[in-house]
Each structure stands twice: as C-alpha cells, then as structure tokens.
Amino acid sequence: MTADYDYEALGLVAGLEIHQQLDTATKLFCACPTDLREPDESARRFTRYLHPTRSELGELDEAALEESRVEREFTYLAYDSTCLVEEDDEPPHRLDEEALETALEVAQLMDMMPVDQANVMRKIVVDGSNTSGFQRSTLVATGGAIETSAGDVGIEDMMLEEESAQRIEETDDGVTYSLDRLGIPLVEIGTAPDVRTPEQAQEAAERIGMLLRSTGKVKRGLGTIRQDVNVSIADGARVEIKGVQSLDDIADIVRTEVGRQAELVSIRDKLEACEAAVHEPRDVSGVFEGTDSGVVASALNDGGSVFGVRLEGFDGLVGREIAPDRRLGTEFSDHAKRHGAGGIFHTDELPAYGVTDDEVMALREAVGATDEDAVAIVAAATDVAESSIEAVADRARTALEGVPEETRGANQDGSTRYLRPLPGAARMYPETDVPPVEPDPSEVPEPELLTDKVERYQAEYDLDAGLAEQVAYGTHMPLFERVVGDGIDPTFAATTLESTLTELRRDDVPVENLTEGHLETVFTMAEDGDLAREGVPDLLAALADEPDQDPRTVAEEAGLGSAAEDDVREAVLEVVERNADQVEREGMQAFSGLMGECMGALRGKADGDLVSQVLREEIQERA
Known part of the structure; x- marks a missing residue:
C-alpha cells in the first residue's frame, strides 16, 4: 500500500x-x-x-x-x-x-x-x-x-x-x-x-x-x-x-x-459495476440468542441489542485492505466508535470471535442478504447499537461515491483514522471581546536564517562545521548567542551546550532540571576564574540534582572552586615526586600519564592549560 x-x-x-x-x-x-x-x-x-x-x-x-x-x-x-x-x-x-x-x-x-x-x-x-x-x-x-x-x-x-x-x-x-x-x-x-x-x-x-x-x-x-x-x-x-x-x-x-x-x-x-446499495439497518438480536460470542452475549445479557445492515454487492470488499493494517471495515468501525460502540463485526471476517457458521447464515437470512452481499453488525446498548449501525450505513453509502471529504487523525504507525467531517465556513465568527490591532512590520527586524548562522559561527567564532550546525539548529541557540555576546568563549560555550549536556543526559543526569540561569552563572564562573572548565560537568551534574540551589553554593559544597596557581603547582609537584623514577627514565614521554594523574588529584579544580604548563615545567626541570 x-x-x-x-x-x-x-x-x-x-x-x-x-x-x-x-x-x-x-x-x-x-x-x-x-x-x-x-x-x-x-x-x-x-x-x-x-x-x-x-x-x-x-x-x-x-x-x-x-x-x-x-x-x-x-x-x-x-x-x-x-x-x-x-x-x-x-x-x-x-x-x-x-x-x-x-x-x-x-x-x-x-x-x-x-x-x-x-x-x-x-x-x-x-x-x-x-x-x-x-x-x-x-x-x-x-x-x-x-x-x-x-x-x-x-x-x-x-x-x-x-x-x-x-x-x-x-x-x-x-x-x-x-x-x-x-x-x-x-x-x-x-x-x-x-x-x-x-x-x-x-x-x-x-x-x-x-x-x-x-x-x-x-x-x-x-x-x-x-x-x-x-x-x-x-x-x-x-x-x-x-x-x-x-x-x-x-x-x-x-x-x-x-x-x-x-x-x-x-x-x-x-x-458501481454491480449496482451496489446500502439497505436500512435492522434489529437482528434474535439471531444471536444463546450465542457463544463473548462480545455479543455481553451486550445482550446487559439488555442491549444487535443491529445489522445489508450491504448489497459489498461481499469481499468490507475486508479489503485500503492501507497498511486498515480495511474498509476499519473505516466503518471508526464511525461506529464515534457513537460509543466498541467496533463492528462483518461477514467478510465471520465466522470468528465466537460467531458460528449457522449464525452467519441466519444473519444473512434476517437482513435478506445474498452471497454477493456483506452484512455488518454492532452489539451494544440498544441506543448505542442503533446510532452506531446508522453511522456504518452512512459511511457505506459514501463508499458508493468513492472518497469522502473528511478530517482524519494521524496514527503512530503512519496510518490514519476518521475524526469528523471537514469544517466549513460556519465555524468562524468575529470575537467581540478583543479589539483589533494594526500590525507594524517596520519595527520588526528580520531574523537571521539558521543556514546563515552556521556559516557565521564558522567564520566569526572559528567553530568547525559540525559544531556550528549543532549549535545553530539546537535548542540552546538563543542562549549561546547571549552568553557569547557577554564575552564567554564561543568554543567553550558551544561544547558545553551541545556535547557536555548530551554526555550528562546519556549518564542519566536529569539535565532537564537545568535552567538558562544555571548555565549562564556556570559560564560566568568559569570565565571569571571561579571555576575550572574541567569542573563544569561535575557542577552541572550536581546542579541538576539540586536545581533550587545557587550554582556558587553548590560549587562550594562540592569543592569545585578554581584552585590558585600555587595550589596547582603543589599538587603537580606531589605527583611528579611520587613518580620521580618514571620522570628520570622517560622524560617528557611521561607527560601523558602524569597529566591524567594531576587532573585527578585536582578533581576538576584547575584549568587543564595551567596544569599542563606547570607539569611540563616540572618534568623539564628534572629531565
């Protein structure tokens, strides 16, 4: 299909x-x-x-x-x-x-x-x-x-x-x-x-x-x-x-x-070729006395009825697929459901659902149907069954004309279902409680296209093409432009908004709790040297768990303040002295391994560039 x-x-x-x-x-x-x-x-x-x-x-x-x-x-x-x-x-x-x-x-x-x-x-x-x-x-x-x-x-x-x-x-x-x-x-x-x-x-x-x-x-x-x-x-x-x-x-x-x-x-x-017709519905409850069909028996035992309609010339067509997993009978059922019925049965699918061959034959006889006809039934409370089968008959009549104009709802599987007729002009009339306004487009600036933003981010902020597109098309684009305008490093801001938050979300951190105010404060702390950039992920994770707290308070409680250069040098010196034999033996080749150990010792309190600079100095002094 x-x-x-x-x-x-x-x-x-x-x-x-x-x-x-x-x-x-x-x-x-x-x-x-x-x-x-x-x-x-x-x-x-x-x-x-x-x-x-x-x-x-x-x-x-x-x-x-x-x-x-x-x-x-x-x-x-x-x-x-x-x-x-x-x-x-x-x-x-x-x-x-x-x-x-x-x-x-x-x-x-x-x-x-x-x-x-x-x-x-x-x-x-x-x-x-x-x-x-x-x-x-x-x-x-x-x-x-x-x-x-x-x-x-x-x-x-x-x-x-x-x-x-x-x-x-x-x-x-x-x-x-x-x-x-x-x-x-x-x-x-x-x-x-x-x-x-x-x-x-x-x-x-x-x-x-x-x-x-x-x-x-x-x-x-x-x-x-x-x-x-x-x-x-x-x-x-x-x-x-x-x-x-x-x-x-x-x-x-x-x-x-x-x-x-x-x-x-x-x-x-x-x-049209077989001169089909839709007949008036009838009460066919008598056909199903003592039935083994659970749906039908339940309706009758509750004092309800079964109504049926003869669809002359429809045999084999009610069960015909017109879209994936949807048949003409499904369309009929949609209309019946609008009037309170749970659905319909029809002879293209019967005997089934507890309805026997003998009951199907008796049903055909009750409505005067031949082998070329189909019969649809609804079992429900009497008023529901009667109005629902009338809706089925009306929909079957439109099948004689082809495709009805209507409003349909999209299903998750890509199919659609009937909702209501198309609305007409009669549904609109003036609102008398709200005064009219005169729009003035001259005072409205024209926005920059996202495609143009991508190019500008690359040229003006030196972002690579992938990161520029992520930021421009991402949900945080207005925040990115605001903080960069306030002096935050563009690459740092873009990486935090598009990479760091994504990684935290994958680690099941509830980043949806983070507000733009949280993020702006964290950017400012890092830019002012009150927070090492390496500590940003930890602070954001802590804030996501305590969104009602001030970021500076959370940073202080988590020990995420930015370390002074003397503290950085002291921590690096400790690591170098602990690994003195390796430094003497490998010289600068020991840098990569010791860098990770230094960052771990500082627990995100120091900027990576500063740690790297101090570590190089200490290794060169001993090599």
Missing part, C-alpha cells in the same frame, strides 16, 4: 498546515505563564458540557454538529497559575504583543504581506479542548512562498492562534484536559496546494520548520510543532490529516493516503 505511485498520473495535490507554539513569556490573551505542568500539580478541577453555536448567518458547522452528538463530560485540571480567562469566566485580554511581533518575524522570512488590521475570530471547537467551546484566531499575513528542490510552494496565510488544552485521559464518559497548555500562542501557516509528491511535502515542512526556528522564539520539543497535511488525488477528495507529530512521517503519511484514496476509488468502481 505504501509503494511508489505515478503521482502525476493520479493527480496528487497536497498542502500543509504547520502549527508552531511560540516561546513567549505569557499566553495569547492573558498574563499566565506558558510553562507546562504535571497533572499531579493541579490544584483543582471542574467540568463542562459543550454545545455548538450558530454562526452570524444562523448556520451550524457540520463538524461541530457531529461532535456534539456524542454527549460527553469534559473535566479540566486547573493550577495555581490558572486564571479566569482560561476558565472562560472572564473576557480575554488584548492580543499579546510579543506573540504578534514573533509572528511578523516569521512573515518576513516567508515574504508574506502583513494585514492592515488584525481582527480576532472565534472558531467553533466542541471536542472539549477549549473551555469556551471555540478557539480564538487572527489572520496576521497572507501571500509569500518557500523554496523546495521541486519548485516554490506558495504560502496562503498565517494565523496567530491560542493553543488548545492538553488531553490527559479519555474514558467512555468523557475527556480530561489540562489547562497549562491552553492559550499558549501559536502560528498556523497554511501553504497553497502546490505540493505534488510526498518528498516535496516533507521538504516543504522541513523548510518551514527551519524558518520558524530561525527566529529563536519558538518552543522546542515533542508536541510543540504539529503538521496537518491536506491530500487529494484527481478521482478522490480533499482529506485533512491532523496531528502529524514528526517531520519524518510526512512523506509516509502522504504515500499512505494516496494509496487509501486509490483503493477507495477502485472499490467505488466495483460497487
């Missing part, structure tokens, strides 16, 4: 939506911090039920309406930093200026034209991910383009939005969200449908990611950037695939979706 296709012949058209969190001090519409918290830190919780609202024209968005048909309770974890805006108990504040400025920097890097006036809109979202039932979003810039090896890809628009709440847990009754992430500013960048191959889609996403990181003002790490991919083929339909977490997955996601749509088109052609 993921083999290469003739994408030009299939008429592949794809576009991207890149969502990137911005690293601002406060959230987009309130003064709360943008730091993530652990769920067990929550101070309290509250619950809500959400329902869709009508647009200015009185219309209901189809996607929001379908979402609302599943009655669920939403629980929100609030923290000591949670404010009334986040709880939707107070109107939002003005648009955050720092976030707007960063968005304008991104716009410059993509040659976009900022809008004259930015007006905040409400976008209906009733999946519980926002306490208000909508997400606030504002158009910041339009037009622009990025380069790829297969040609330019246009940029249609960039929105500045508030991030959704973080999903913590989902049960049959509802969903629990954490409010720490809600309201973090993010930009949503939408490309034109200019992508023609999976490889170009991935390259375009990588290019946009590089431009975003060039600002030095975006959050880094898992979940801080998400890619949505819009894919269609000539005989298919536009499908939006949401939540692609890794750039490396984009090409595979596009390939898989092309294959899925091609298979659905092929299934449509077969169904």
Whole structure:
C-alpha cells in the first residue's frame, strides 16, 4: 500500500498546515505563564458540557454538529497559575504583543504581506479542548512562498492562534484536559496546494520548520510543532490529516493516503459495476440468542441489542485492505466508535470471535442478504447499537461515491483514522471581546536564517562545521548567542551546550532540571576564574540534582572552586615526586600519564592549560 505511485498520473495535490507554539513569556490573551505542568500539580478541577453555536448567518458547522452528538463530560485540571480567562469566566485580554511581533518575524522570512488590521475570530471547537467551546484566531499575513528542490510552494496565510488544552485521559464518559497548555500562542501557516509528491511535502515542512526556528522564539520539543497535511488525488477528495507529530512521517503519511484514496476509488468502481446499495439497518438480536460470542452475549445479557445492515454487492470488499493494517471495515468501525460502540463485526471476517457458521447464515437470512452481499453488525446498548449501525450505513453509502471529504487523525504507525467531517465556513465568527490591532512590520527586524548562522559561527567564532550546525539548529541557540555576546568563549560555550549536556543526559543526569540561569552563572564562573572548565560537568551534574540551589553554593559544597596557581603547582609537584623514577627514565614521554594523574588529584579544580604548563615545567626541570 505504501509503494511508489505515478503521482502525476493520479493527480496528487497536497498542502500543509504547520502549527508552531511560540516561546513567549505569557499566553495569547492573558498574563499566565506558558510553562507546562504535571497533572499531579493541579490544584483543582471542574467540568463542562459543550454545545455548538450558530454562526452570524444562523448556520451550524457540520463538524461541530457531529461532535456534539456524542454527549460527553469534559473535566479540566486547573493550577495555581490558572486564571479566569482560561476558565472562560472572564473576557480575554488584548492580543499579546510579543506573540504578534514573533509572528511578523516569521512573515518576513516567508515574504508574506502583513494585514492592515488584525481582527480576532472565534472558531467553533466542541471536542472539549477549549473551555469556551471555540478557539480564538487572527489572520496576521497572507501571500509569500518557500523554496523546495521541486519548485516554490506558495504560502496562503498565517494565523496567530491560542493553543488548545492538553488531553490527559479519555474514558467512555468523557475527556480530561489540562489547562497549562491552553492559550499558549501559536502560528498556523497554511501553504497553497502546490505540493505534488510526498518528498516535496516533507521538504516543504522541513523548510518551514527551519524558518520558524530561525527566529529563536519558538518552543522546542515533542508536541510543540504539529503538521496537518491536506491530500487529494484527481478521482478522490480533499482529506485533512491532523496531528502529524514528526517531520519524518510526512512523506509516509502522504504515500499512505494516496494509496487509501486509490483503493477507495477502485472499490467505488466495483460497487458501481454491480449496482451496489446500502439497505436500512435492522434489529437482528434474535439471531444471536444463546450465542457463544463473548462480545455479543455481553451486550445482550446487559439488555442491549444487535443491529445489522445489508450491504448489497459489498461481499469481499468490507475486508479489503485500503492501507497498511486498515480495511474498509476499519473505516466503518471508526464511525461506529464515534457513537460509543466498541467496533463492528462483518461477514467478510465471520465466522470468528465466537460467531458460528449457522449464525452467519441466519444473519444473512434476517437482513435478506445474498452471497454477493456483506452484512455488518454492532452489539451494544440498544441506543448505542442503533446510532452506531446508522453511522456504518452512512459511511457505506459514501463508499458508493468513492472518497469522502473528511478530517482524519494521524496514527503512530503512519496510518490514519476518521475524526469528523471537514469544517466549513460556519465555524468562524468575529470575537467581540478583543479589539483589533494594526500590525507594524517596520519595527520588526528580520531574523537571521539558521543556514546563515552556521556559516557565521564558522567564520566569526572559528567553530568547525559540525559544531556550528549543532549549535545553530539546537535548542540552546538563543542562549549561546547571549552568553557569547557577554564575552564567554564561543568554543567553550558551544561544547558545553551541545556535547557536555548530551554526555550528562546519556549518564542519566536529569539535565532537564537545568535552567538558562544555571548555565549562564556556570559560564560566568568559569570565565571569571571561579571555576575550572574541567569542573563544569561535575557542577552541572550536581546542579541538576539540586536545581533550587545557587550554582556558587553548590560549587562550594562540592569543592569545585578554581584552585590558585600555587595550589596547582603543589599538587603537580606531589605527583611528579611520587613518580620521580618514571620522570628520570622517560622524560617528557611521561607527560601523558602524569597529566591524567594531576587532573585527578585536582578533581576538576584547575584549568587543564595551567596544569599542563606547570607539569611540563616540572618534568623539564628534572629531565
């Protein structure tokens, strides 16, 4: 299913939506911090039920309406930093200026034209991910383009939005969200449908990611950037695939979706050829009296029902694979699950799961199915079974037409699953609580591209190509530039940030506890001679275990202060005298072995250059 296709012949058209969190001090519409918290830190919780609202024209968005048909309770974890805006108990504040400025920097890097006036809109979202039932979003810039090896890809628009709440847990009754992430500013960048191959889609996403990181003002790490991919083929339909977490997955996601749509088109052609039809569902509970199927018996014993639907002409097609480990029946099951069912059974896979041959024959007879037909069933509480089988029948009817327009979610294995219909224009309407702003791009400096930074680090700081690239593309790039600007040696700063921290992490040191303040203080201590560079790893390791302590206090307690030259000379002299015979015999050839012994004796308290100088002097004096 993921083999290469003739994408030009299939008429592949794809576009991207890149969502990137911005690293601002406060959230987009309130003064709360943008730091993530652990769920067990929550101070309290509250619950809500959400329902869709009508647009200015009185219309209901189809996607929001379908979402609302599943009655669920939403629980929100609030923290000591949670404010009334986040709880939707107070109107939002003005648009955050720092976030707007960063968005304008991104716009410059993509040659976009900022809008004259930015007006905040409400976008209906009733999946519980926002306490208000909508997400606030504002158009910041339009037009622009990025380069790829297969040609330019246009940029249609960039929105500045508030991030959704973080999903913590989902049960049959509802969903629990954490409010720490809600309201973090993010930009949503939408490309034109200019992508023609999976490889170009991935390259375009990588290019946009590089431009975003060039600002030095975006959050880094898992979940801080998400890619949505819009894919269609000539005989298919536009499908939006949401939540692609890794750039490396984009090409595979596009390939898989092309294959899925091609298979659905092929299934449509077969169904047209046999004049297939989908009949009205029926209650077929009587077929399964005394059944040995655990799933079916459990539903019936709890007072539930089994509903079935005859899929005329579908025999062999419901079980047909349309993507790796996914079949047409899996698509039907996705829709049934949206209405509370655990899944479906169908005759392409039966007898199985305790359902016998005789029950399959009786099932076919109950719905009037022939050998050319398929039958799908749902066993659950009566209302769930009835609504779920109706959803299966509706999805089967769209199979007669080919590929449905829909929103799908990306799975970790590269496949996708049905989420909801594509949203329409009715989901957007003006936000009346936030005044418009007039962006002024003239006051925003254009960021330096990461590719240009790599070249500058090599030329200006004499870093080798590999280390320069590590620093420029790394998470500590803004800190590196700040400390080097304060006079810290560039090679020392780069090596510490990219090599020392990596080595400590591999040794299971919790380096995530180290703040930029810790690192800046350690750099200053080393530069001022209060800490030998050789003692930096030990101090960082100690600080990671005691992040609430002052670095100077930790250094003093660990005995990591920088030794004076007299103390260094005394320690070196001790080592040389202890190895006097070796020095007399080998002369300067004894240097390497004794250097390690000297550094060990000083326990990271002395700079290696000073120890080396003193040791050479002592050996030469005796040789």
